[in-house]
Amino acid sequence: MRVLFSSTRGSGHLQPLLPYAHALAARKHEVLVAAPAGVGETLRGAGLAHAPFGHPGDDLLAPIWARLRGASESEMKAIAAAEIFATVNAQAALPKLQAVLREWRPQLVVRDSFEFAALAAAELAGVPHARVAVHSVSFEEEVSSLVDAPIDSLRALAGLPPDRGASLRAEAVFSSFPASVDGVAGGSRMRAPFRARVVEDPPTAAPVAWAPAGDPRPLVYITFGSIIGTMPDQRSIYRTALDAVADLPVRALLTTGRALEIDRLGAIPANVWVEAWVPQRDVMPRAAALVCHGGSGTLLGALAAGLPMVVVPVGADQPHNGRLVASAGAGLTLTKPDAHELRAAIQTVLDAPDLRRGARRIADEVASMPTIDSAVDVLLALA
Secondary structure, eight states, X not given: OEEEEEOOSOHHHHGGGHHHHHHHHHTTOEEEEEEEGGGHHHHHHTTOEEEEEOOOOHHHHHHHHHTTTTOOHHHHXXXXXXXIIIIIIHHHHHHHHHXXXXXXXXXXXXXXXXXXXXXXXXXXXXXXXXXXXXXXXXXXXXXXXXXXXXXXXXXXXHTOOXXXXXXXXXXXXXXXXXXXXXXXXXXXXXXXXXXXXXXXXXXXXXXXXXXXXXXXXXXXXXXXXXXXXXXXXXXXXXXXXXXXXXXXXXXXXXXXXXXXXXXXXXXXXXXXXXXXXXXXXXXXXXXXXXXXXXXHHHHHHHHHXXXXXXXXXXXXXXXXXXXXXXXXXXXXXXXXXXXXXXXXXXXXXXXOHHHHHHHHHHHHHHHHSOBHHHHHHHHHHHO
């Protein structure tokens, strides 16, 4: 069978698709990934064929992204979902995606849930389609009504009549969020969540400088993803985190992402080790708690590892994810904390037995979820 995947260029959008693509390829199905040219190197490294499609370019997108600064949470959703992903990005992607479907003739289309051009292109071609949720499904259901009009505009460009979001809401949805964390409305087409985004490779057994043998202090893992370091107006969170752990009886590992030079952080406390990047699978089993921005990839890794966490959201789906973690009893969420508030929250998640039990319960739930192979069985049945 030929299966076409479609993704925007963000790593957090492409990575959730890769386990499905690799599992299908391992079963000898033909797999092609349509995405902007900028992800070509990533796809080559993953051993997957790439069909580039159009992207509006950063010069056009930058002024729209800039409007997110200072916007309310609801305004951010509308700008990002409706204006950027469902309009500007999707309209740039649609012509080439239509050509790929005509020429390659897939029997199934699987899209990143915020890559909307594939929805219209698949509908026009009469090809079954599904989406992989790159956020929690409950968050994506909150924004679904915001994209009805842009999707109808895409349908018009493709030569289809408007459907007021019917094709979107009829689409099968695949997620890796455990059900106890991501409760969704009864109308969702979400399949049972699958253990697809959890890195299951064992951690390296080699010694690591940030976790020296014999140090009894608990390890606090601090990460704000790879994007925050590129945002000058948000970088202060690194200083806040460093000051928060400086006087705690812990070891801390802070990862900054490769875009932020470490010397921009200022003085590093003696109990903190800083790296640009460390594989999650190496850190999570050694850590006692996590401080993060609440990005879906980091969050899912921590939930799988049973780590209680402090979520300090910056934007996108992160405030929603913070609320999910707090409601599930696996951590705390803080909005723009100072160092004193963050220090107290870290101490709480290290000391509170109910939060540790909540995190462990969710990890057990994740471990019992169906695997990616089961998800592929369901996908193939759609076609």
